[in-house]
Amino acid sequence: MTSPDPTPRGDDVRARLRALTAADPLPPAPSGAPTQPLPTVGAPGGAAVPAHPAVSRTGREDARRPGATSALAVAAARYADAHGVLPGPEPARTRVRWRPTLASVLAAAAALALLVGAVVLRTAGTRPGPPVALPVPLPAQTASAVPVGAAVPPPSAAPTPAEVVVDVAGAVARPQVVRLPVGARVVDAIAAAGGATDDADLARLNLARVLLDGEQVLVPRPGDPVPAPDLAPATAAGGGSGAPGGAGPVDLNPADEATLETLPGIGPVLAGRIVEHRATRPFGSVDELVDVPGIGPALMARLRDRVRV
Amino acid sequence: MTLDLRLVPAALAAWVAALVVVRVSPSGTLVACAAASAAAAGCAVTAARRWWHGTRRPARRQAVCLALLAGVAVGASGAAQVAAREDGLLPDLVARGGAGVLVGRVVAEPVPVRAAWPGAPPRVRWALDVDRVEAGGRTGAAVGRVVVLAAAGPDGAPTGGREGAPVGGPEGAPVDGQDRGPRHGAVVRVAGRLRATDAGAREVAVLVARTAAVEVGPPRTWDAVAGRVREHVGGLAADLPGDAGALLPGVTVGDTARVPDDLADAMRASGLTHLVAVSGAHFALVAALVLALTAALRAPPRLQAAATAAVGLAMLVLVHPEPSVVRAAAMGAVGALGLAAGRPAHSPAALATAVVVLLVVDPWLAGELGFALSVAATAGIVVVGVPLARRWSARLGRGAAAALAVPVAAQVACGPLVLVVSGALTPWGVPANVVAAPAVAPATLLGLLAAALAPWPAVASPVAAVAGAACWWLGAVARCAARLPGAQLAWLPGVAGVVLLALVGVALVRLLLGPRPEVSATSGTLVTCPRPPVPAAPPVVAPAASAARRPPG
Numbered sequence: 001m002t003s004p005d006p007t008p009r010g011d012d013v014r015a016r017l018r019a020l021t022a023a024d025p026l027p028p029a030p031s032g033a034p035t036q037p038l039p040t041v042g043a044p045g046g047a048a049v050p051a052h053p054a055v056s057r058t059g060r061e062d063a064r065r066p067g068a069t070s071a072l073a074v075a076a077a078r079y080a081d082a083h084g085v086l087p088g089p090e091p092a093r094t095r096v097r098w099r100p101t102l103a104s105v106l107a108a109a110a111a112l113a114l115l116v117g118a119v120v121l122r123t124a125g126t127r128p129g130p131p132v133a134l135p136v137p138l139p140a141q142t143a144s145a146v147p148v149g150a151a152v153p154p155p156s157a158a159p160t161p162a163e164v165v166v167d168v169a170g171a172v173a174r175p176q177v178v179r180l181p182v183g184a185r186v187v188d189a190i191a192a193a194g195g196a197t198d199d200a201d202l203a204r205l206n207l208a209r210v211l212l213d214g215e216q217v218l219v220p221r222p223g224d225p226v227p228a229p230d231l232a233p234a235t236a237a238g239g240g241s242g243a244p245g246g247a248g249p250v251d252l253n254p255a256d257e258a259t260l261e262t263l264p265g266i267g268p269v270l271a272g273r274i275v276e277h278r279a280t281r282p283f284g285s286v287d288e289l290v291d292v293p294g295i296g297p298a299l300m301a302r303l304r305d306r307v308r309v
Numbered sequence: 310m311t312l313d314l315r316l317v318p319a320a321l322a323a324w325v326a327a328l329v330v331v332r333v334s335p336s337g338t339l340v341a342c343a344a345a346s347a348a349a350a351g352c353a354v355t356a357a358r359r360w361w362h363g364t365r366r367p368a369r370r371q372a373v374c375l376a377l378l379a380g381v382a383v384g385a386s387g388a389a390q391v392a393a394r395e396d397g398l399l400p401d402l403v404a405r406g407g408a409g410v411l412v413g414r415v416v417a418e419p420v421p422v423r424a425a426w427p428g429a430p431p432r433v434r435w436a437l438d439v440d441r442v443e444a445g446g447r448t449g450a451a452v453g454r455v456v457v458l459a460a461a462g463p464d465g466a467p468t469g470g471r472e473g474a475p476v477g478g479p480e481g482a483p484v485d486g487q488d489r490g491p492r493h494g495a496v497v498r499v500a501g502r503l504r505a506t507d508a509g510a511r512e513v514a515v516l517v518a519r520t521a522a523v524e525v526g527p528p529r530t531w532d533a534v535a536g537r538v539r540e541h542v543g544g545l546a547a548d549l550p551g552d553a554g555a556l557l558p559g560v561t562v563g564d565t566a567r568v569p570d571d572l573a574d575a576m577r578a579s580g581l582t583h584l585v586a587v588s589g590a591h592f593a594l595v596a597a598l599v600l601a602l603t604a605a606l607r608a609p610p611r612l613q614a615a616a617t618a619a620v621g622l623a624m625l626v627l628v629h630p631e632p633s634v635v636r637a638a639a640m641g642a643v644g645a646l647g648l649a650a651g652r653p654a655h656s657p658a659a660l661a662t663a664v665v666v667l668l669v670v671d672p673w674l675a676g677e678l679g680f681a682l683s684v685a686a687t688a689g690i691v692v693v694g695v696p697l698a699r700r701w702s703a704r705l706g707r708g709a710a711a712a713l714a715v716p717v718a719a720q721v722a723c724g725p726l727v728l729v730v731s732g733a734l735t736p737w738g739v740p741a742n743v744v745a746a747p748a749v750a751p752a753t754l755l756g757l758l759a760a761a762l763a764p765w766p767a768v769a770s771p772v773a774a775v776a777g778a779a780c781w782w783l784g785a786v787a788r789c790a791a792r793l794p795g796a797q798l799a800w801l802p803g804v805a806g807v808v809l810l811a812l813v814g815v816a817l818v819r820l821l822l823g824p825r826p827e828v829s830a831t832s833g834t835l836v837t838c839p840r841p842p843v844p845a846a847p848p849v850v851a852p853a854a855s856a857a858r859r860p861p862g
Contacts, residue, residue, distance in 0.1 A: 077311075095311045095312070096311075096312045096314055097311060097312065097313050097314060097315055097367075098314055098315060098318075098369075098372060099315065099367035099368055099369055099371060099372050100315040100316075100367055100371050100372060100375055101366075101367045101371065102353075102356045102357065102360050102371055104315070104371075104375075105353065105356070105371045105374050105375045105378070106353075108316075108319070108375055108378065108379075109353075109375075109378050112378055112379065112382040112665070112669070113382075115382065115386075115666065115669050115670070116382045116385050116386045116669060119386040119389065119390070119669060119670055120385065120386060120389040123386075123389045123390050123392075123393045124389065124393075126393065126450075126452055127392075127393045127396055127452065128393070128396050128397030128398070128399070128449055128450035128451050128452055129396075129397070129449070129450060130397070130449065131397060131398040131442075131447040131448060131449025132447065132448060132449065133446060133447050133448075134443060134446050134447060134448050281445035281446060282445070282446040283445075283446070284409075284410070284443050284444060284445060284446045284447070284448075285408075285409075285410055285443070285500060287408045287409075287410070287500045287501065287502075287519050287520070288407070288408045288409070288444060288445060289408075290408050290502055291407050291408055291445075297519075300519075
């Protein structure tokens with residue numbers, strides 16, 4: 001490194017480059033040594049030698065001052081490592097760094113561990129637990145009528161919505177029209193009519209059925225033929241009103257097979273499958289009816305308005 | 310130039326791990342993770358021993374160790390997420406294809422489903438992040454995303470055609486965007502039958518809705534604000550005719566519901582689809598505008614960065630932070646950093662870091678074509694596009710060089726992936742993108758400005774009209790380019806074709822970035838100027854000796 005250059009600036013540059021090549025330290029500060037002195041370095045002949053290796057294409061000056069040029073190359077490479085690009089119009093040469101140092105691997109591992117920990121914790125917080133059983137809705141409760149009527153009493157309601165009027169006839173002590181609160185059962189209607197007579201055949205009645213407004217409860221005697229219009233309400237548990245073919249929706253969970261068969265498109269086979277299905281999985285919504293084998297979207301569309309849960 | 314590819318093996322390993330982890334059972338993943346951790350630990354111990362003995366040079370062993378660690382990280386987080394999805398009532402229900410009621414938050418805008426056959430009843434699809442599921446008399450919490458297929462129309466009932474506006478419109482365009490489905494961000498309850506999705510899909514199931522969704526909770530505040538802005542954009546777009554109105558919501562907020570099928574096909578054939586999906590370019594554009602504005606106001610750099618980040622976040626909320634948008638934002642940030650800072654050395658490292666972080670958080674991204682396209686385009690731009698722009702800027706000027714280099718690099722990088730889906734080349738992609746480029750920024754930025762000004766229609770309409778003109782230009786470019794001869798070139802099908810196209814791309818890049826031919830000063834003939842040699846290690850040679858060895862003459 002004994003290039004004959006008297007100017008103090010050249011000495012300064014060379015001193016810095018020597019420090020760069022000798023000490024093998026971290027790259028210098030970006031605004032410091034490399035950028036300012038790099039463009040030109042005074043050469044012995046007075047000609048300005050381009051210091052940038054990419055610009056010095058001839059190679060002759062390089063050969064003459066190999067120490068300085070290689071130091072410049074090293075400095076340029078360090079600058080490129082630190083800042084990505086070399087000053088100057090054209091990149092010298094694409095260097096590829098593949099191999100990380102141990103320190104960077106450890107730093108990356110720590111960062112990854114933190115990230116994974118955060119993700120796993122967040123996921124664990126939202127992990128779904130075991131399912132719980134939904135409360136099965138009470139069958140055949142005209143639920144909306146009671147609270148609405150209680151909360152806002154209608155000023156001029158002739159038939160109070162909180163009661164039903166049924167005609168109790170047949171084998172009872174006092175056949176008559178009785179008024180009962182909403183939600184009352186057939187057994188309540190018979191009791192209100194003085195109770196069944198001794199010869200009544202109560203086994204043919206569903207005593208637990210909820211009464212519908214305006215229906216007739218006919219208590220049969222053993223030999224009586226059961227009249228057709230009364231068969232439907234008598235057997236349709238919580239089902240239709242007076243008419244067969246039922247204007248009211250059928251409740252899927254308590255209804256028996258005969259009631260289910262009154263639905264359009266449901267025969268004995270499908271009714272049996274529905275009963276079988278709900279024995280393991282009670283219906284939570286009408287839409288679950290499609291889970292029953294044999295009930296497709298088309299049948300479902302016909303049934304939707306006629307069933308409920 | 311230095312390319313920092315130290316994190317690239319890690320990113321590739323993370324990608325492979327993510328592809329696997331969403332398709333296998335969590336227990337299997339954990340076993341594999343344990344094995345890989347042991348291997349990584351072995352590598353680390355060996356490296357540490359060498360370090361202790363004074364060999365501190367970077368080594369291949371450490372690259373392997375880092376790649377293994379990235380794979381393990383993706384595996385562990387992915388296994389936890391897959392396990393959470395496979396827990397509870399929902400997977401049970403999906404497995405037997407049962408019906409149930411789902412309650413959850415709407416996370417994707419309803420988009421019309423392309424009719425399966427002419428005259429098919431219109432349907433929309435949207436997505437639900439399920440919170441709770443009810444079926445068979447039981448209820449339970451649930452995790453996962455479910456695609457909902459529902460009949461289009463206000464009630465979710467099939468509509469044969471609304472009064473005054475036949476469904477489909479004259480060009481197959483869907484009718485007005487209102488009441489297509491539930492609001493984004495709202496908590497809804499919807500019943501229907503669940504179908505399983507393919508293995509490895511982000512969505513747990515597809516719900517074929519039987520009833521309309523019932524809103525049981527309002528959207529969060531920011532979702533509501535974003536929804537209002539999007540409505541404003543839709544309202545402004547409805548006043549614009551033809552393609553202008555169809556494209557304005559797309560280039561502004563990524564809402565493609567109005568884009569008719571034929572225009573969508575044209576944009577695909579001309580390689581312009583990325584303009585109407587929310588891509589990294591949206592975020593890069595807005596970030597560049599904010600940076601320029603704050604720099605013009607002489608704000609301190611920290612304030613500039615904070616303002617850019619804040620606007621980026623607002624943009625993220627506006628276009629809904631869906632996974633595709635989040636990765637677009639990440640890639641846009643990486644690309645903007647690479648282009649603006651002019652430091653290509655750090656760009657591959659930033660890109661690889663972004664890939665690893667995104668895959669750890671969301672391993673389902675790995676299987677999505679959009680993610681692959683995003684990463685490929687960004688990698689192409691930062692690795693190939695930046696040097697190309699530098700190379701060409703001497704002759705073309707900086708702006709023009711960048712405008713040309715970015716689409717070239719992106720097309721070269723994305724070509725093989727596009728070939729996988731479409732099976733055809735789009736040779737007009739680069740010219741179409743270059744021709745369309747001047748209109749992209751006005752369309753996006755003025756569209757957003759118009760949306761912000763929407764409460765004052767007198768101001769907003771002219772701004773929207775200018776943005777609409779830019780959108781019309783985009784649409785016209787797409788339709789023209791799609792009609793040019795050779796717009797869809799057939800190419801060798803299958804894996805061989807993809808590999809061949811990738812090789813062609815590499816060769817093209819090599820040609821474009823290779824040594825520059827120069828006219829020799831002495832002979833006047835065209836010669837190739839070789840790269841100047843850079844000595845690997847500084848040879849210690851005395852000046853006298855060097856002078857002695859100098860060749861004579």
